[in-house]
Amino acid sequence: MDRAEIDKLIETLEQGQLHDSLPAGQARSEDIAQALGALDEDARDLVLGLLDDTKAAEVLAASDENVQEDMAPRLTRERLVRLLDEMDPDDAADIVAHLPEDAQATVLAGLEREHGNEVRQLQRYEPESAGGVMTTDVVAVETSATARDALMHVGAADQPEVIGTVFVVDVGGRLVGVVSLKDLLTTDLETTVGGFMDTDVISVGVDEDQEEAARLVDHYGLTSIPVVDAAGHLKGVITVDDIIDVLEEEASEDMMRMAGTAVTHPMTETVMARLRARAPWLSITLFGTFLAGLLLEFIERTWFASQVDQLVRSVADVGGDKATAYKMLLYYIPLIGGMAGNVGTQSSTIMVRGFATGEVDPTRPRRVLGDEMLLALMIGVASGAIVGVLVGMTHPTMAGLGVIVGAALPCAILCAAAAGTLVPFACHKIQVDPAYAAGPFLLTLNDLAAYVIYFWVAVTLMGSLGLVVP
Amino acid sequence: MDRAEIDKLIETLEQGQLHDSLPAGQARSEDIAQALGALDEDARDLVLGLLDDTKAAEVLAASDENVQEDMAPRLTRERLVRLLDEMDPDDAADIVAHLPEDAQATVLAGLEREHGNEVRQLQRYEPESAGGVMTTDVVAVETSATARDALMHVGAADQPEVIGTVFVVDVGGRLVGVVSLKDLLTTDLETTVGGFMDTDVISVGVDEDQEEAARLVDHYGLTSIPVVDAAGHLKGVITVDDIIDVLEEEASEDMMRMAGTAVTHPMTETVMARLRARAPWLSITLFGTFLAGLLLEFIERTWFASQVDQLVRSVADVGGDKATAYKMLLYYIPLIGGMAGNVGTQSSTIMVRGFATGEVDPTRPRRVLGDEMLLALMIGVASGAIVGVLVGMTHPTMAGLGVIVGAALPCAILCAAAAGTLVPFACHKIQVDPAYAAGPFLLTLNDLAAYVIYFWVAVTLMGSLGLVVP
Numbered sequence: 001m002d003r004a005e006i007d008k009l010i011e012t013l014e015q016g017q018l019h020d021s022l023p024a025g026q027a028r029s030e031d032i033a034q035a036l037g038a039l040d041e042d043a044r045d046l047v048l049g050l051l052d053d054t055k056a057a058e059v060l061a062a063s064d065e066n067v068q069e070d071m072a073p074r075l076t077r078e079r080l081v082r083l084l085d086e087m088d089p090d091d092a093a094d095i096v097a098h099l100p101e102d103a104q105a106t107v108l109a110g111l112e113r114e115h116g117n118e119v120r121q122l123q124r125y126e127p128e129s130a131g132g133v134m135t136t137d138v139v140a141v142e143t144s145a146t147a148r149d150a151l152m153h154v155g156a157a158d159q160p161e162v163i164g165t166v167f168v169v170d171v172g173g174r175l176v177g178v179v180s181l182k183d184l185l186t187t188d189l190e191t192t193v194g195g196f197m198d199t200d201v202i203s204v205g206v207d208e209d210q211e212e213a214a215r216l217v218d219h220y221g222l223t224s225i226p227v228v229d230a231a232g233h234l235k236g237v238i239t240v241d242d243i244i245d246v247l248e249e250e251a252s253e254d255m256m257r258m259a260g261t262a263v264t265h266p267m268t269e270t271v272m273a274r275l276r277a278r279a280p281w282l283s284i285t286l287f288g289t290f291l292a293g294l295l296l297e298f299i300e301r302t303w304f305a306s307q308v309d310q311l312v313r314s315v316a317d318v319g320g321d322k323a324t325a326y327k328m329l330l331y332y333i334p335l336i337g338g339m340a341g342n343v344g345t346q347s348s349t350i351m352v353r354g355f356a357t358g359e360v361d362p363t364r365p366r367r368v369l370g371d372e373m374l375l376a377l378m379i380g381v382a383s384g385a386i387v388g389v390l391v392g393m394t395h396p397t398m399a400g401l402g403v404i405v406g407a408a409l410p411c412a413i414l415c416a417a418a419a420g421t422l423v424p425f426a427c428h429k430i431q432v433d434p435a436y437a438a439g440p441f442l443l444t445l446n447d448l449a450a451y452v453i454y455f456w457v458a459v460t461l462m463g464s465l466g467l468v469v470p
Numbered sequence: 471m472d473r474a475e476i477d478k479l480i481e482t483l484e485q486g487q488l489h490d491s492l493p494a495g496q497a498r499s500e501d502i503a504q505a506l507g508a509l510d511e512d513a514r515d516l517v518l519g520l521l522d523d524t525k526a527a528e529v530l531a532a533s534d535e536n537v538q539e540d541m542a543p544r545l546t547r548e549r550l551v552r553l554l555d556e557m558d559p560d561d562a563a564d565i566v567a568h569l570p571e572d573a574q575a576t577v578l579a580g581l582e583r584e585h586g587n588e589v590r591q592l593q594r595y596e597p598e599s600a601g602g603v604m605t606t607d608v609v610a611v612e613t614s615a616t617a618r619d620a621l622m623h624v625g626a627a628d629q630p631e632v633i634g635t636v637f638v639v640d641v642g643g644r645l646v647g648v649v650s651l652k653d654l655l656t657t658d659l660e661t662t663v664g665g666f667m668d669t670d671v672i673s674v675g676v677d678e679d680q681e682e683a684a685r686l687v688d689h690y691g692l693t694s695i696p697v698v699d700a701a702g703h704l705k706g707v708i709t710v711d712d713i714i715d716v717l718e719e720e721a722s723e724d725m726m727r728m729a730g731t732a733v734t735h736p737m738t739e740t741v742m743a744r745l746r747a748r749a750p751w752l753s754i755t756l757f758g759t760f761l762a763g764l765l766l767e768f769i770e771r772t773w774f775a776s777q778v779d780q781l782v783r784s785v786a787d788v789g790g791d792k793a794t795a796y797k798m799l800l801y802y803i804p805l806i807g808g809m810a811g812n813v814g815t816q817s818s819t820i821m822v823r824g825f826a827t828g829e830v831d832p833t834r835p836r837r838v839l840g841d842e843m844l845l846a847l848m849i850g851v852a853s854g855a856i857v858g859v860l861v862g863m864t865h866p867t868m869a870g871l872g873v874i875v876g877a878a879l880p881c882a883i884l885c886a887a888a889a890g891t892l893v894p895f896a897c898h899k900i901q902v903d904p905a906y907a908a909g910p911f912l913l914t915l916n917d918l919a920a921y922v923i924y925f926w927v928a929v930t931l932m933g934s935l936g937l938v939v940p
Contacts, residue, residue: 239693259812339755339756
């Protein structure tokens with residue numbers, strides 16, 4: 001690490017990223033963790049080397065995934081084990097998962113026995129399941145415990161998180177109720193918790209998606225949610241700070257997928273990883289639009305040939321000047337494509353976000369399709385009329401041009417709104433993330449549909465409206 | 471309310487929206503609140519009429535804003551006052567804010583004195599500020615209080631939320647520390663809290679944006695954040711369930727703004743309100759693309775006239791057939807526009823989301839511009855080469871077409887990436903929400919830039935590369 005790097009480190013730690021100005025040596029772990037993200041490996045080594053084990057464990061647990069992935073293998077086995085022993089089992093499990101397979105076994109063997117078992121147990125769950133984000137540090141008592149027992153349990157608990165509830169289990173370990181600290185403090189200390197616990201506990205299954213846990217916490221305004229196995233045994237708890245991470249991640253995922261890049265936190269990835277993440281979606285656009293160009297050329301040559309000949313004459317200011325006619329049509333392609341693209345994106349964004357917040361039921365497209373089509377019809381007719389008149393006024397010698405543009409626009413908009421509304425539902429049905437579909441795929445599709453509609457409407461209308469210049 | 475409505479009500483309450491099957495009469499307040507959203511006014515009256523005051527207050531507090539706006543004025547003043555007295559002051563203040571001005575005064579006068587004063591005080595803050603989302607029900611003790619005093623305070627507190635912390639204030643009411651319930655339970659009950667409190671308290675100013683409060687809670691993994699005035703006096707607390715709402719709302723806002731519709735929860739708005747929300751952004755696209763059409767026509771006539779004449783001959787399979795040449799150029803417009811639009815949207819989405827999650831510093835565009843431009847260059851050169859070869863292979867008789875498309879593509883992509891990266895930073899600087907700029911405005915701009923670049927590159931390159939067919 002050279003002088004410039006050290007300056008950058010000091011600058012990052014002292015000015016840029018910290019919330020309050022703190023005395024030296026008192027920077028908060030979360031701030032140090034954020035600062036690590038901007039540093040190179042040598043600087044990260046230096047920072048972690050300066051911290052004692054407790055602080056270093058906090059910093060490593062609070063760091064971005066790619067910082068953990070980078071730093072964990074660079075620590076000596078002895079120090080890594082010491083840091084992991086200081087962490088919550090769920091944070092330790094996440095970091096162990098980043099190690100090479102053989103290193104995982106050695107490190108796990110080094111952990112304190114009970115702690116190591118908890119970490120091993122957590123590793124069995126899918127990373128995006130409720131089990132994968134929960135912590136096993138959970139404060140629970142049996143129904144026969146007194147309020148005094150429960151309060152002593154809280155005092156003795158390992159959990160560093162702020163806790164306001166104690167879970168109650170039966171003799172078999174099944175979750176049967178919950179008591180709040182407030183209730184424990186106001187009741188006679190010798191009362192058994194089974195007598196005044198709240199039995200209406202909202203819990204989530206250990207194999208359920210983390211999104212379901214987040215949805216429940218959000219909907220019921222909880223500060224934590226217990227996690228149970230299929231038989232109802234209490235396995236752990238997800239606290240609200242993890243839920244916030246899940247919600248943030250889901251929102252980021254939806255937005256990044258709609259933009260056609262699979263990486264949720266692009267700034268922490270290398271340029272090559274970001275290129276790989278974007279490439280599939282850009283390829284869809286590239287080959288989709290290229291093939292469409294060939295298709296349009298083919299259709300135009302074989303199907304429209306004679307009609308286009310007529311059309312071209314109808315929009316030409318000089319009868320028969322095909323070049324001018326094509327040019328004129330060409331100038332309004334961005335208008336048709338842009339309007340269709342925007343309306344389609346609006347519809348699909350509303351659906352994708354509606355699925356995420358629970359405002360739109362993904363199994364009932366008919367509930368929302370009517371409103372979206374009505375909106376698209378109003379938008380299409382209004383904008384078609386406005387643009388038709390504007391084009392007509394600015395091109396008085398070209399009889400058909402305003403009519404072509406004004407008539408094609410509502411058709412293209414209706415088509416884009418229908419696709420934008422229905423494609424997310426179809427994706428949900430075939431279990432593809434609708435956010436992917438609402439991105440470059442749909443935008444390219446809408447662009448092409450608009451383009452075909454533009455020419456098709458033009459050719460069709462010109463004949464039947466008798467606007468073709470003979 | 472007719473039979474069908476009642477059936478719908480029962481179906482909604484019993485099947486659709488409930489998490490678990492609960493015995494009749496035991497539906498959770500949040501579930502009833504969600505069901506209310508799908509019902510008409512008569513059905514809502516009926517449901518609220520069936521509930522006792524405590525339950526009705528919970529349901530009303532948990533309802534969507536538009537349900538509250540609709541229902542509050544329909545209740546008798548007496549019942550509304552009773553329900554408001556049951557609520558947290560922050561929920562009550564939100565509902566009072568929906569009433570007509572004269573009704574607000576009457577209702578506030580009816581509330582229990584202290585509760586009414588708290589509600590009045592909360593009404594003074596901006597709805598989107600920390601003061602606007604906090605509750606004044608906060609558990610605080612002075613530094614001289616003993617652990618026993620603090621625990622008794624928690625037991626006596628009005629706050630229905632689960633609480634794990636007690637705030638500590640000095641004799642002047644200024645926030646000076648925090649103690650956790652766990653610490654209170656493990657310490658000697660006669661110790662004064664001033665002796666073992668944690669003085670490193672993260673707080674937020676009463677007039678700061680709710681987003682800042684959410685950012686701090688998220689970053690430091692808190693379960694609540696105290697709110698203080700300019701002099702440091704403890705005014706209230708924001709709990710994490712309100713923070714989740716803020717984060718969800720911010721994510722929705724960003725997505726909706728990028729899609730060009732200002733309404734965050736479109737499904738709860740009328741079709742006309744949704745039309746009004748979309749209209750400004752669609753108008754930008756409509757008039758932007760229309761004016762661009764005119765501009766292109768003008769440029770082409772006055773500036774390019776002779777060069778285009780040459781160009782047209784260079785791409786025409788039959789020398790001098792202008793119509794065919796224009797058609798050929800036209801078929802690749804969706805490709806150029808689509809690729810530029812996608813890359814630009816990717817860049818702007820990454821910036822907007824990066825600002826929101828703190829991964830991108832909105833005051834330092836240079837930190838990210840390099841990477842984005844490098845990515846765009848690689849994407850542009852690769853896709854330009856691929857498409858140039860493909861077009862050349864499929865159109866062997868048209869010498870210039872592949873070169874035009876292949877050379878214009880990287881230029882358009884670089885331009886779109888630069889705009890997609892820098893426009894959000896510029897918006898942040900002039901204090902416009904970057905999400906607005908990253909939507910239809912930027913997409914339209916990128917489309918048009920791509921279009922101009924396509925023709926400009928074509929005209930320029932053709933001459934200098936000597937590819938013009940004489």
